[in-house]
Structure formats: structure tokens, C-alpha cells
Amino acid sequence: MSITQTQPWQNLQALATKQADVHMRDAFATDPDRVKRFSQSACGLHIDFSKNTISDDIFAELIALAESADVAQKRTDMFTGSPINHTEQRAVLHTALRNFGTDPIYVNGKDIMPDVQATRAKIKAFTEALHSGEHKGYTGKTITDVVSIGIGGSFLGPKIMSEALLPYHQHKLNVHFVANVDGCHIQDVLAQRDPETTLVLMSSKSFGTQETKQNTLTAKAWFLASGAPQSAIADHFAAISSNVPAAVEFGMSPDRVIGMEDWVGGRYSLWSAIGLPIALAIGYANFEQLLKGAEAMDQHFQTAPLAENLPAILGLLGVWYRNFQDAQSHVLLPYYHYLRGFPAYVQQLDMESNGKRNQHDGTAVDYATGPIIFGSEGTNGQHSFHQLIHQGDTIIPADFILPLNVPNQDNTHHAMLASNCFGQTQALMQGKTFAECRAELPEGLSDVEKDTLAAHKVMPGNKPSNTITFQTLDPFTLGALVALYEHKVFVQGVIWGVNSFDQWGVELGKVLGNQVLDAIETGTMHPAMDSSTQALIEQFRTAQ
Numbered sequence: 001m002s003i004t005q006t007q008p009w010q011n012l013q014a015l016a017t018k019q020a021d022v023h024m025r026d027a028f029a030t031d032p033d034r035v036k037r038f039s040q041s042a043c044g045l046h047i048d049f050s051k052n053t054i055s056d057d058i059f060a061e062l063i064a065l066a067e068s069a070d071v072a073q074k075r076t077d078m079f080t081g082s083p084i085n086h087t088e089q090r091a092v093l094h095t096a097l098r099n100f101g102t103d104p105i106y107v108n109g110k111d112i113m114p115d116v117q118a119t120r121a122k123i124k125a126f127t128e129a130l131h132s133g134e135h136k137g138y139t140g141k142t143i144t145d146v147v148s149i150g151i152g153g154s155f156l157g158p159k160i161m162s163e164a165l166l167p168y169h170q171h172k173l174n175v176h177f178v179a180n181v182d183g184c185h186i187q188d189v190l191a192q193r194d195p196e197t198t199l200v201l202m203s204s205k206s207f208g209t210q211e212t213k214q215n216t217l218t219a220k221a222w223f224l225a226s227g228a229p230q231s232a233i234a235d236h237f238a239a240i241s242s243n244v245p246a247a248v249e250f251g252m253s254p255d256r257v258i259g260m261e262d263w264v265g266g267r268y269s270l271w272s273a274i275g276l277p278i279a280l281a282i283g284y285a286n287f288e289q290l291l292k293g294a295e296a297m298d299q300h301f302q303t304a305p306l307a308e309n310l311p312a313i314l315g316l317l318g319v320w321y322r323n324f325q326d327a328q329s330h331v332l333l334p335y336y337h338y339l340r341g342f343p344a345y346v347q348q349l350d351m352e353s354n355g356k357r358n359q360h361d362g363t364a365v366d367y368a369t370g371p372i373i374f375g376s377e378g379t380n381g382q383h384s385f386h387q388l389i390h391q392g393d394t395i396i397p398a399d400f401i402l403p404l405n406v407p408n409q410d411n412t413h414h415a416m417l418a419s420n421c422f423g424q425t426q427a428l429m430q431g432k433t434f435a436e437c438r439a440e441l442p443e444g445l446s447d448v449e450k451d452t453l454a455a456h457k458v459m460p461g462n463k464p465s466n467t468i469t470f471q472t473l474d475p476f477t478l479g480a481l482v483a484l485y486e487h488k489v490f491v492q493g494v495i496w497g498v499n500s501f502d503q504w505g506v507e508l509g510k511v512l513g514n515q516v517l518d519a520i521e522t523g524t525m526h527p528a529m530d531s532s533t534q535a536l537i538e539q540f541r542t543a544q
């Protein structure tokens, strides 16, 4: 049965009509306990979700909707290794990677936990060998720089988590990230490096990603051009992949390849060996704390009643806006400079997981699914796109994220940051009425001028937001925050009945891109190629 035929879905449709006449301003004015009822905490995270266009009835129906979608059973299926990624016949077990328990988890009859623990030991050993200076370059010099090459989930997690945890960097290595195949980036990074003290770390789950392979080939050519012997590759190149044979065939020394399993999705892989660059930056002990924070959120997600369950709450609120308030997007606003990359991280996590249009049996959905995710650090967004969030004609639910304390805290700056964060949520909620705007206008204006100007100044308000706060962004808290969003996305995928763990939509672009590359290189157009693409290829070839 389609989710739209369930009673909670139909009740929510009726409640949406009723809710249209309610303004949050009035809800707060008549209900002093609202913030208490619509706030929850777990794993060091506090979520104030009272500035949402929900009532107790709506919240109850959203919980009922999750129950009708059997979120609890689907959650158990994921954690216990069922092949829930059914189009690829794979389990989805990024949660096993941060499981420090002793119980077995079986995939195809094999307990995977010994391998998970062995990989953690490899990450630890690799990190400590570089940090201690034991792993030296071919001329005997200490390795000072790591160039981490990867894209998508093999880039975003490592880069954004390393950036977010800058205060925890051990300063034993400089870790540089390269993702795009645009040669400018790899060339700029390598130009600053000494081949004798640089290690190149190639991360590619498939080991088939064009950008990552090309960047690594360029790095290898750079290294050998410096006069390094072929035999030195083993000391200066390493790889992380689920396709170890391909990595060895590519020229990686077998003992420099760390494997990963195919039941770890790219966008869920920072907890696997793909997270090695994070450990290289912050040290293995801190990396383990990152895992433990995610483990704590896993336990909360598995045990908390849905009405107190942080991922379920965020997921259901997203469904409320996407399916009953016609919201097309969702904005992430981390009020913390070190978390500036977090919107891009959640963009892949959310849009590559739930940007789908078919239910599990292949039938097309007849309701909205994944939203458009965007965002930027606060306060910068206030001086850029917040105008549309405040006065545009569409609802853009917002997540504000703020550490209550920051390292090397300057209280003046931090109070300003927090006041902007909270002030924005208040302005979005309460808005400013026509009468309030008109009353502030100078007396010299005529009534017509006042009416016109006031109309332009009205802030409708009733714009929803969640505010997520925590003491400080340490590795544990960051792990919990990332897992919170992973499980939010999971809850939504279950309700929408989509497979959140494949990504068939990225394949066609790759295939056609290779045909275009062939045409650029040979001048021979693919017979099925349209005239626009052919003209673009000709334009490019002519310009070279």
C-alpha cells in the first residue's frame, strides 16, 4: 500500500488545511510550554524544534505515519545486515563500522566484525607510522604532507570532517584534498609539495572513478619526473578501495592498499578506511571518538521512542514540509566557521540518497521525495540568500546549528554569532506585520506612500526552523551530528518507499561523458550525439 493511502497521511492532509490558518506567533503567545514540549536532547545534541508549523495533533500524526511505514522494522533490518539496498543486493552497514560492541553482525553468513576491527587497526597503524616518523620517504626523509585524492563520498567526508575538527589537528602532517579532474587543483597542490616528503593517498571505493584515477596518474607522473625511482612508489603511494586487485594493477603496492566493503555506501563511508585522512589530521584517538559519537547516535536511534527520537523527529518534520507544505528545499545554516562544509556534506548524503522517483517495486512515486539541500555558514548567508527565506513566496525549512562554546573563544565574537543565529530563527518565526511596518514609517510620507512602503517591508514570518545546539564541536559530538543526519535521511527514505542506498542516476552522465571525451580526442562524433553536444565539442576542439 502506498504511504499516501495510510490514515496518518490522510489525517495530515486534513491537518495541513487547518494549520494554514495558524501563525506560529500566536501558537507561542498562547502556549508558554511550547518550547518545552517541542525540544529533545540526546548524545550531547539539543534540538529545539518548537519553531515549526506543527501542533500536537500534527506531531502525533507524523509519529503515526512513521509507525505505518514500519520505520522500526526497517531500522532493525538495516542494523542487522539485511540486503536493504535491494537493487544492488547489498546490506547497508556503515553503522557496523562504528560498532564497538562484541555481538556478531552477519553478511552472507559471515560475521563481518573481525574485518571491521582489523580495518580500524590498519587505520591506527598507518596513522601512527606516519605520525611517529617511522614511515619515511625513499630518501629517508620524514613524510610531512599527504595529498588525499578522491571525489564524492571519498572526498566530502574526509575533507569536511577534517576541516570541522581543526582544533583537534595533531599538526604531524599537512593533509591536502584534491577531488575535481580540473587540472588546476592537482597542479596547484603538487607544485607546493616536495616529492621526497609527500605521500599520495588515493581513495576510491570502486577504483573506477575517472577523476580520481586521472589525478593519481598525474601525481605519479609528477613524482617520477622528480627523479624518484619506480621502486619508491610503494613508499609514497597508498590506496583505499573495495577493489583491491584493481588498485594493485594500477601500481599500488599490495601492502599499501586498505580495503573496504561493498556494503558501505560512498556517502556513508567516512567511518571506513575512507576516513583515514581524518585520522591522519586529528590522530587515531580522536578518530575513534568520532566513531563513538556516531555509535551513541546509532544506539539512541535504535532505542528512543519515535516521539523522542532525534533522527525520526528531523525526518518527519522534513516529510511534513515536503509532502504537506509543498516545500521544495531545505537549508542548512551552521553558525560555526569550521562547519562551513557541512551543507555540502549533507547535500550528497540527502540528495544522492533520496533524490529518487521509484518505490522499491519500481512503480513511480506520486508524491514528493528528496528535497533540494543547500546552505552556508552563518552569518554569511544572512548577507546573501536569507532575503528569500524571509520574504520569498516559498517555504524553506532551515536547520540552524550552533556550538555554545568554541575553541579559543572570544566572548564578544561568539555572543554576536549566537545572537545572529537565534535572532534569525525568531525573525523567521514571528515576522513583522503590515501595521508594525507602517507604524515605523516617517510622518512626512502620504498615506499611499506609507501603505506602499509598508507592504514591501512586511515579513510574513511563520517560516520554520530547527535549532541544534551542543556544548562544543568535539569529535564525539561531530560523529553524533553526522549520524543524526544519516538516520534522518533513512527515516525519510523509508516513508517515501525509495531505496536510499543506490545511485543509478549518476551512471548515464559518466557514460556520455566518456563518449564526449572520445569525440574530443578523435574528432569522431558518436552517431547518436545531438547537434548541440556536437557543436560544443567542435567549439572546444577549435579553441585548443
Ligand SMILES: O=P(O)(O)OC[C@H]1O[C@H](O)[C@H](O)[C@@H](O)[C@@H]1O
Binding pocket: 151, 152, 153, 154, 203, 204, 205, 206, 207, 208, 209, 212, 266, 267, 352, 503, 506
Ligand atoms: O569512491 P568512488 O568509487 O571513487 O566513488 C566516488 C563517488 O562517485 C560516484 O559517482 C557516486 O556518485 C558517489 O556516491 C561516490 O562517492
